[in-house]
Amino acid sequence: MRVDALYRIDILLLLTLPRSDRDASGPEQQQGYELAMSTPRTLYQKHIDSHSVCELDDQGHVLLYIDRQVANEYTSPQAFSGLREAGRKVWRPSATLCVVDHVNPTAPERIADMPDAGGALQVNYFEQNCRDFGIELFDVLDKRQGIEHVVAPEQGFILPGMVVAAGDSHTTTYGALGAFGFGIGTSEIEHLLATQTLVYKRLKTMRVTVEGEPGPGLVSKDIIMELIRQIGAAGATGYAIEFTGPAISAVSVEARMTICNMAVEAGARGAFMAPDDKVYAYLQDKPRAPKGAQWQAAVEQWKTLFTDPDASFDKEVHMHVADVQPMVTWGTSPDQAASITGVVPDPMQEKDLILRQDLQRALRYMDLQPGTALEGIRISHAFIGSCTNARIEDLRDAARVVSGRKVAAGVRAMIVPGSTMVRDQAESEGLAQIFRDAGFEWRQSGCSMCLAMNDDVLSPGDRCASSTNRNFEGRQGAGARTHLMSPAMVAAAAVTGHLVDVRSLALEA
Amino acid sequence: MEPFKYVEGYAAPMLAANVDTDVIMPKQFLKGIDRSGLDRGVFFDLRFLLDGTPNPDFVLNQDPWNTSTFLVVGPNFGCGSSREHAVWGLKQLGIRALIGTTFAGIFYDNCQRNGVLTIQLSPAELKELGHVVSERGGSCIAIDLEAQHILLVDGRAIEFKIDALRKQALMLGLDAIGTTLQRSDDIRAFEARHLQSNPWLV
Numbered sequence: 001m002r003v004d005a006l007y008r009i010d011i012l013l014l015l016t017l018p019r020s021d022r023d024a025s026g027p028e029q030q031q032g033y034e035l036a037m038s039t040p041r042t043l044y045q046k047h048i049d050s051h052s053v054c055e056l057d058d059q060g061h062v063l064l065y066i067d068r069q070v071a072n073e074y075t076s077p078q079a080f081s082g083l084r085e086a087g088r089k090v091w092r093p094s095a096t097l098c099v100v101d102h103v104n105p106t107a108p109e110r111i112a113d114m115p116d117a118g119g120a121l122q123v124n125y126f127e128q129n130c131r132d133f134g135i136e137l138f139d140v141l142d143k144r145q146g147i148e149h150v151v152a153p154e155q156g157f158i159l160p161g162m163v164v165a166a167g168d169s170h171t172t173t174y175g176a177l178g179a180f181g182f183g184i185g186t187s188e189i190e191h192l193l194a195t196q197t198l199v200y201k202r203l204k205t206m207r208v209t210v211e212g213e214p215g216p217g218l219v220s221k222d223i224i225m226e227l228i229r230q231i232g233a234a235g236a237t238g239y240a241i242e243f244t245g246p247a248i249s250a251v252s253v254e255a256r257m258t259i260c261n262m263a264v265e266a267g268a269r270g271a272f273m274a275p276d277d278k279v280y281a282y283l284q285d286k287p288r289a290p291k292g293a294q295w296q297a298a299v300e301q302w303k304t305l306f307t308d309p310d311a312s313f314d315k316e317v318h319m320h321v322a323d324v325q326p327m328v329t330w331g332t333s334p335d336q337a338a339s340i341t342g343v344v345p346d347p348m349q350e351k352d353l354i355l356r357q358d359l360q361r362a363l364r365y366m367d368l369q370p371g372t373a374l375e376g377i378r379i380s381h382a383f384i385g386s387c388t389n390a391r392i393e394d395l396r397d398a399a400r401v402v403s404g405r406k407v408a409a410g411v412r413a414m415i416v417p418g419s420t421m422v423r424d425q426a427e428s429e430g431l432a433q434i435f436r437d438a439g440f441e442w443r444q445s446g447c448s449m450c451l452a453m454n455d456d457v458l459s460p461g462d463r464c465a466s467s468t469n470r471n472f473e474g475r476q477g478a479g480a481r482t483h484l485m486s487p488a489m490v491a492a493a494a495v496t497g498h499l500v501d502v503r504s505l506a507l508e509a
Numbered sequence: 510m511e512p513f514k515y516v517e518g519y520a521a522p523m524l525a526a527n528v529d530t531d532v533i534m535p536k537q538f539l540k541g542i543d544r545s546g547l548d549r550g551v552f553f554d555l556r557f558l559l560d561g562t563p564n565p566d567f568v569l570n571q572d573p574w575n576t577s578t579f580l581v582v583g584p585n586f587g588c589g590s591s592r593e594h595a596v597w598g599l600k601q602l603g604i605r606a607l608i609g610t611t612f613a614g615i616f617y618d619n620c621q622r623n624g625v626l627t628i629q630l631s632p633a634e635l636k637e638l639g640h641v642v643s644e645r646g647g648s649c650i651a652i653d654l655e656a657q658h659i660l661l662v663d664g665r666a667i668e669f670k671i672d673a674l675r676k677q678a679l680m681l682g683l684d685a686i687g688t689t690l691q692r693s694d695d696i697r698a699f700e701a702r703h704l705q706s707n708p709w710l711v
Binding site: 050051053054056057059061063065067068074075077078081082086088091092094103116117118119121122125159161162167168169182183184185186187188190191194195196197199201233234237238267269289290294295297298301333335354355357358361451452453470472473474475478 | 527616623703710
């Protein structure tokens with residue numbers, strides 16, 4: 001089904017190649033490693049080969065060593081309880097960084113105590129676990145606190161070549177640094193804490209080559225949303241994605257994080273890019289990045305982190321961005337998206353009965369009629385936040401749109417910076433004042449209304465323009481409706497009161 | 510973990526695509542530090558009306574599917590958030606296996622680690638199974654993990670594939686951490702080499 005007839009982007013599913021050297025190695029790690037060395041390898045294969053303690057079978061299972069883990073207060077408690085019940089220790093406490101982010105309030109003045117009993121219980125237990133097991137914690141009063149996937153890169157806790165797992169699906173974000181990150185459940189957190197490893201099955205590999213030069217006003221959020229629309233919410237299920245191509249090289253490291261972050265919405269269990277000079281420049285002054293001679297040695301090693309020229313992928317996708325336009329979602333799955341110039345699709349054009357029912361259900365939930373122009377759909381809320389789009393560049397983008405304008409009547413607009421450090425920087429750059437002057441709430445950091453686990457929850461019938469990653473039913477509150485888009489597009493919707501093409505505002509300004 | 514060998518029960522059809530873990534286990538049930546009480550939260554907004562009474566239109570509230578042991582699900586089931594609460598809740602509700610075409614990766618692993626069997630069939634096989642279990646008379650099935658097939662009331666058997674490693678863990682109800690810790694010496698040796706050649710990882 002095509003949502004817009006106004007433009008077309010070719011994604012060529014070029015070819016499906018047989019797996020190259022995967023699964024070919026025997027049970028002995030050494031044997032497998034030597035075989036792999038003699039064959040051109042993808043970056044994914046290099047990541048996994050260099051972290052395999054041993055092969056576990058001939059079906060691609062390995063015992064995978066994990067360099068670093070980030071943990072939050074809501075998916076970790078039962079993992080720590082499991083360790084306690086079994087009398088097990090944490091294998092390497094310094095490999096884990098704990099950050100409070102999901103349940104804390106984000107009111108403009110920082111609230112240290114969780115206002116609800118459940119959140120208080122989780123934060124207290126989190127603190128106790130960090131104390132008892134010797135793990136570093138950033139609590140809500142820490143100047144380095146924030147959303148885990150914003151905090152870990154800005155601290156230099158994640159470096160190229162690392163394999164990172166964390167109890168949050170958006171751990172894919174770290175791929176922008178040339179690391180391999182993926183989300184895990186609580187049982188796996190416990191396994192990782194106890195053994196520093198995971199029983200892991202090698203994924204299939206997909207290369208997404210992003211060609212062309214983005215048009216004016218187009219950002220990386222639009223690129224990843226368009227990819228998800230094209231390949232579908234399960235388009236990369238079972239795959240690790242390597243992004244490459246001129247459009248990836250051209251954008252900033254933070255913009256790449258948005259792409260890797262949202263790749264999980266296409267089902268990817270990991271998404272990454274080869275590190276380059278931009279990554280090294282991003283990392284060099286970070287608190288935990290290696291220094292001096294060790295930095296030089298690290299960079300030399302990181303320069304080997306690329307896919308060998310003759311390595312083959314299980315799937316190749318080519319995407320051309322020249323004609324991509326600002327994107328918004330109209331449905332309840334991230335692949336139910338279209339250009340802002342498009343219209344709400346007609347489910348009756350879908351021949352498959354079950355798929356048609358899915359579309360009808362989505363439109364019923366979203367209270368939208370087929371054929372309605374997306375531009376012009378009125379909103380009640382605007383939210384800029386989340387690990388997808390609440391870094392400093394995102395706030396600068398939004399501020400450029402907001403500057404000199406006011407939030408439209410009847411719209412509640414919120415900005416929740418991705419970290420306390422981002423918040424402080426935005427204050428010092430004058431961005432916070434621009435937002436406040438326009439009538440935005442300028443709030444403290446946390447996951448907030450991306451998943452609405454804290455008190456930032458929408459009411460039934462609310463309609464929110466949101467810079468987040470999921471437009472699922474009830475995600476931002478039972479009965480609430482979410483339209484995903486870039487931070488600048490959210491800012492534009494906030495000041496006009498409806499979904500709007502940010503490029504038309506920029507022209508006015 | 511309860512071993513999975515041969516299990517009989519009702520199978521409920523839930524064939525919508527992209528059923529996400531926010532729908533399976535909404536946010537208000539995520540505020541605990543243990544795993545208890547999550548059966549109440551499963552599909553909460555679908556199972557219950559606003560006044561808290563069961564929604565008669567939802568399949569898991571209809572006889573005989575209100576006692577289901579299996580779900581026959583649409584593609585990409587369990588997508589979205591990593592929250593294992595979704596699997597804990599399904600298990601507490603009595604669900605022992607999910608039969609679909611594709612499952613989201615994290616959810617799939619979470620099922621495995623909790624002894625919930627996930628079976629992947631072809632789209633055509635799943636469509637057929639969906640039809641069969643949508644009829645009251647066909648909704649009772651059996652899953653024989655040892656033999657790797659699903660048995661229908663009419664005597665038909667649908668074969669399925671599963672990795673030997675996963676099958677063994679499910680059939681024996683193995684403690685994964687205990688199994689891995691038997692390789693502690695290997696992990697320690699690997700770690701020493703790895704951190705020595707990449708000292709910035711320490």
